[in-house]
Structures are given as structure tokens and as C-alpha cells.
Amino acid sequence: MSKHHFFCRNGGASIFLCIILSAVVLTEGTLYFAARIRGAEADLQRCMRLQISQILSNYNESLLEKYGLYGIDSSCVNTQVFDTCFTGKGDASLDAKPLGLMTEADLRKGIPDYMQIRMPSIVSGEILSRFKSVLGEITDSKIFQKAKSEETSEWLGYIKDFLGQKDKWGDVINSLVSAVEVVDVTGKMKDIKDFASSFQNAMNRSTTLYLQGDDTPAQANDILNPDNLSNIIGYVDNYMNLDMPSIADDIMINEYAVSFFDSKIEYTKDDAGEAPESNLLGVPFTDIHGNNRADLEYILTGINDEFVSVGTAKILIYDMRIIINFASYLVDKEKMNKAKEIAQILSAAIEVVSVGTVVVKAEILQFAVLYVWALGQGFVDMTKLIEGESVSLFDHSALSDQEILADAISTDYRDYLGLMLLAVPVEWKLSRILTILKKDCGNELYTGVSLSGTFRGSQFVMEDTYDAYSPA
Amino acid sequence: MSHTLETAIAFPIVLSVIVLLISAGPVLYEETVDAADFQLSAIRQSIQNDNIYFKSNLIYEGESYEIVSTSPERMHFFIRAIEDSGKILIGGVMSP
Numbered sequence: 001m002s003k004h005h006f007f008c009r010n011g012g013a014s015i016f017l018c019i020i021l022s023a024v025v026l027t028e029g030t031l032y033f034a035a036r037i038r039g040a041e042a043d044l045q046r047c048m049r050l051q052i053s054q055i056l057s058n059y060n061e062s063l064l065e066k067y068g069l070y071g072i073d074s075s076c077v078n079t080q081v082f083d084t085c086f087t088g089k090g091d092a093s094l095d096a097k098p099l100g101l102m103t104e105a106d107l108r109k110g111i112p113d114y115m116q117i118r119m120p121s122i123v124s125g126e127i128l129s130r131f132k133s134v135l136g137e138i139t140d141s142k143i144f145q146k147a148k149s150e151e152t153s154e155w156l157g158y159i160k161d162f163l164g165q166k167d168k169w170g171d172v173i174n175s176l177v178s179a180v181e182v183v184d185v186t187g188k189m190k191d192i193k194d195f196a197s198s199f200q201n202a203m204n205r206s207t208t209l210y211l212q213g214d215d216t217p218a219q220a221n222d223i224l225n226p227d228n229l230s231n232i233i234g235y236v237d238n239y240m241n242l243d244m245p246s247i248a249d250d251i252m253i254n255e256y257a258v259s260f261f262d263s264k265i266e267y268t269k270d271d272a273g274e275a276p277e278s279n280l281l282g283v284p285f286t287d288i289h290g291n292n293r294a295d296l297e298y299i300l301t302g303i304n305d306e307f308v309s310v311g312t313a314k315i316l317i318y319d320m321r322i323i324i325n326f327a328s329y330l331v332d333k334e335k336m337n338k339a340k341e342i343a344q345i346l347s348a349a350i351e352v353v354s355v356g357t358v359v360v361k362a363e364i365l366q367f368a369v370l371y372v373w374a375l376g377q378g379f380v381d382m383t384k385l386i387e388g389e390s391v392s393l394f395d396h397s398a399l400s401d402q403e404i405l406a407d408a409i410s411t412d413y414r415d416y417l418g419l420m421l422l423a424v425p426v427e428w429k430l431s432r433i434l435t436i437l438k439k440d441c442g443n444e445l446y447t448g449v450s451l452s453g454t455f456r457g458s459q460f461v462m463e464d465t466y467d468a469y470s471p472a
Numbered sequence: 473m474s475h476t477l478e479t480a481i482a483f484p485i486v487l488s489v490i491v492l493l494i495s496a497g498p499v500l501y502e503e504t505v506d507a508a509d510f511q512l513s514a515i516r517q518s519i520q521n522d523n524i525y526f527k528s529n530l531i532y533e534g535e536s537y538e539i540v541s542t543s544p545e546r547m548h549f550f551i552r553a554i555e556d557s558g559k560i561l562i563g564g565v566m567s568p
Contacts, residue, residue: 021490024493024494028496028497031497031498039504039507041508042507042512046511049515049518049519052519053544070545117549117550121556121558121561124560128564129563236524236550240546240549240550280556281556282559467543470522
């Protein structure tokens with residue numbers, strides 16, 4: 001009897017447990033499955049991110065090397081990384097497409113972004129090239145000769161003297177900082193000062209240690225200290241993301257066009273010799289295209305025919321030289337006097353030939369003579385410019401014995417095209433630049449990538465573009 | 473041992489195990505969802521970031537975590553800018 005009861009009781013418990021546990025196992029199984037799916041979805045998005053990074057890393061090298069811009073073409077868009085990384089790929093499908101065909105609007109963001117960080121060195125390089133003769137005098141000076149002759153102790157003495165005049169330099173720096181604060185329209189002065197202060201402290205300590213004979217790599221340690229490094233990188237980020245006024249962007253786009261596009265000039269010449277015409281980074285254009293092209297003239301005129309566009313550019317330069325020469329002659333006493341002498345002779349000659357019937361005043365003829373002179377000199381200048389030589393901006397007698405000043409205001413073919421390009425609307429310039437980029441680097445250039453994936457009925461989309469083109 | 477006593481002992485044990493099992497699932501699911509959302513937020517931040525080095529805070533389970541996002545593209549861009557600046561300055565002195 002008790003056995004029967006025993007079985008009855010156990011059976012009841014087993015059935016109870018079977019029912020309850022089945023429900024529990026079912027519920028738990030559903031939740032575990034849902035959690036696994038959610039985890040897999042997160043992993044899927046991680047793998048999509050990796051795939052996007054890989055595609056963006058596969059940029060068009062030609063575009064970056066020749067023109068400093070990031071872009072991809074459709075050939076580098078794939079799903080290899082995703083296929084390798086994602087463990088649940090049996091349930092997933094991924095479609096990768098290039099995103100955002102490169103437009104003038106992208107170039108409007110990308111070109112100033114590229115030029116902004118390089119502008120200080122571009123301006124410095126321009127100043128250095130114009131004052132090369134002064135630079136020659138500096139490098140020939142005693143202090144530099146001492147440095148070259150490896151007289152280390154004397155060289156260090158000069159540095160000590162230089163650093164020892166910090167009271168004088170302090171006044172100069174304070175004046176400079178005050179001036180900069182006045183024109184600090186961007187409000188970034190505080191960041192720059194903080195950065196300068198931390199960097200200055202690190203450098204000051206390192207320099208002192210070095211001069212005391214300590215050759216440990218303190219400088220590297222100070223600069224690579226995480227706090228300093230964070231400051232430095234923060235400063236760099238702020239600088240790179242600095243919003244410039246649109247007029248500054250327009251000027252940088254103009255400078256970019258002048259610096260990176262081939263003109264019909266093959267060689268640039270000076271007293272030291274000649275060199276193939278090169279871009280801003282010193283790469284000859286013939287290495288870039290393999291031939292000499294008139295891209296800059298195309299950007300200026302918008303005319304596809306090279307012969308016509310170069311001809312138009314020459315006429316514009318000739319006109320500009322005539323105007324500048326005529327204006328300089330008007331303020332050049334020496335040339336005015338010469339013109340006056342010629343005008344007097346001409347006036348007399350006209351009077352004689354016309355037997356006194358036609359009288360032209362020498363004062364009027366003087367301006368005609370100056371104009372003809374300007375025409376002739378303008379033609380000579382234009383010929384020199386086309387051959388890659390430089391000409392002084394002003395053909396003034398006072399500059400004949402001022403070699404340094406004449407060097408400083410010497411101009412070449414690109415300078416004139418750059419000046420005239422300022423008159424071309426920026427949208428036109430960007431459109432023409434884009435045409436050349438497509439000609440050189442492929443017709444389809446994109447600024448980003450879009451991934452679209454499905455996983456167990458759910459759809460996932462992820463997009464990213466190069467930071468250079470992303471909105472501020 | 474009487475049946476009543478057996479039941480009195482077994483019932484809480486069985487019930488506790490069942491409750492534990494039942495509660496483990498939702499907790500695991502919630503944890504996974506939170507972790508996935510956290511990961512997704514970090515991914516979104518890395519997509520939106522356009523700085524070489526950028527710190528921000530994300531909240532996970534009531535605690536704030538500092539997230540560092542980097543942009544290899546901007547770092548590459550910056551290194552190239554330094555390299556180019558050197559070339560430009562040298563070009564300014566050396567070129568005719």
C-alpha cells in the first residue's frame with residue numbers, strides 16, 4: 001500500500017517537473033537564443049566597421065600622391081574583411097557600394113582642408129625663395145661657418161648667448177602675443193598659448209639639460225609624455241579643424257590650383273640653371289602625366305583646346321604686363337625724361353614733315369612713347385615668362401641697383417595665372433579641377449562607402465566618408 | 473519523514489532553482505543588449521569622430537566610461553602634412 005502511494009507521489013512530482021522545466025527550458029532557450037542573436041548583431045556591426053575602415057584605407061593612391069586628396073574607386077569596394085571576421089556569415093549577406101560621387105562641394109571642403117595645414121610652410125617657402133640672396137648671405141656668415149667647421153664648443157657658446165638674451169626675446173614675444181590677441185578672431189588663442197606653454201617648458205628643460213652635458217633622451221621623454229602628447233595632438237586637431245572664413249577658403253583653392261596643376265611651361269630658369277616645372281612638392285609634372293599639359297590654363301579659361309587656352313593666357317599676361325609697365329613708367333622719372341626727349345624729337349620731326357601744318361605737343365607724345373615702350377617691354381616680358389624665366393613686377397629704374405628688392409618682387413608665369421585665377425568664380429575653378437582629377441585618376445571617384453547587410457531578416461546599414469569631406 | 477515535511481523542504485528548493493533559472497535568461501539577455509548597445513555607441517562615435525585623438529564618455533550600467541576614438545586618416549593626413557611642409561621649405565630654398 002505504501003509502495004503504491006510512493007509511486008503515485010513520485011510520478012506526480014516528475015510530471016510536475018517535466019511540465020515546469022519544459023516551460024523553463026523553452027523560455028530560457030528563447031532568451032539565450034535572442035541574446036546570442038543580439039550579440040551576433042553587435043559582432044556583425046563591428047565587422048561592418050572593420051570592413052569600412054579597410055575599404056577607406058584602400059584609397060586611390062594616384063589621387064593622394066598627385067593631388068593630396070582622398071578618394072576611392074569602385075574597384076576597391078569589397079566584403080573580404082567582413083567575410084573573414086564575421087562568424088555567423090551563413091545567416092548574413094553583405095552588400096558594399098561606394099558612396100558619394102566626388103563633386104565640387106566635396107572639393108570645396110577637401111582642398112582648403114589640405115591647404116590649411118600647409119599654408120604656413122607654403123608662405124615661408126615663398127618668402128625663402130624670394131629672399132634666396134639674403135639667405136646666401138646668412139649661410140656665408142661667420143656664425144654658420146663656425147657651425148660647419150665642427151667647432152662644437154664655440155657653436156654651443158653662440159647658442160648660449162642667443163638663449164641668454166631671453167629678456168630681449170621676452171619683450172618681442174610679449175608684443176607679438178598682444179598683437180595676435182587683438183586679431184584673434186577665431187578664439188583659439190587660449191589653446192595655442194596652453195600648447196605653447198607646455199611645449200616651451202618641455203623644450204626649455206631639455207635644452208638646459210643638454211647644455212649641461214646630459215645626453216639622456218629627456219626631450220623625447222618630455223614630448224612623448226602622455227599629457228604633453230595629448231596636448232600636442234589636441235592642438236593639432238584644433239588647428240586642422242579650424243573654421244576659416246570663406247574668403248580664406250577661396251584663396252586656398254586658388255593657391256591649390258596654381259600649385260598642383262601643370263602649365264604649358266616646361267622648364268623654370270634662373271641664373272643657377274633650369275629645372276623641370278614641378279608641383280608644390282617638387283615633383284616634376286612630366287613625372288605625373290608623362291607629358292607637358294596646359295591644365296592651369298584650362299582652369300583659368302575653361303577652354304578644352306590647349307592651343308586656344310594657352311593663347312588666351314598669353315594675351316592676358318601680355319595685357320597685364322602692358323598695364324603694369326605703363327603704370328611703373330609713369331612714376332619713373334628716368335624713363336619719363338627719356339620719353340620726353342624722344343617725344344620732343346618726334347614732335348619736331350612731325351612739324352618738319354608736315355611743314356608746320358601739324359603740331360603735336362611733346363607732352364602728349366610723351367605718353368604715346370611711354371605706351372609704345374610699355375607694349376614693347378610687355379612683349380619681351382611675356383616671352384621671358386613663357387620661356388620659364390622670371391621678370392621683375394615693376395620695370396622701374398630705381399630697381400636696377402637693388403638686387404635683393406628686385407628678387408623679392410620677381411614674378412613668374414604662374415604668378416600671373418594665379419592672379420588672374422582670382423577673378424574666376426570658385427565654382428568654375430572647382431568644376432574644372434574636378435574634370436582634371438577625373439582625367440588623371442579615373443572617372444569614378446567616391447568620398448565614402450556604404451554597407452548594407454541582412455542578418456536573420458533584420459537589415460543593417462552603415463556608412464562612412466573620409467573625414468576631410470565630412471561636415472564640420 | 474512525513475510527506476508534508478518532504479514537500480515543505482523540497483518545494484522551496486525546487487522553486488528557488490526554477491526561479492533562478494527563469495531569472496537568468498532575462499538578465500543574460502539584458503546584459504547582452506546593453507553590451508551590444510554600448511559597442512554600437514562606440515562604433516557610432518568612431519564613425520562621427522574626425523579628430524586624430526578624441527575622448528568622450530559613454531554610460532554603461534550606470535557608470536561613465538572614457539572612450540578614446542582615433543582617426544587613422546587624420547593621423548596619416550597630419551604626417552603627410554609634416555612631410556610635405558619639409559619638402560615645400562626645402563623647395564623654397566633649392567628650386568630655381
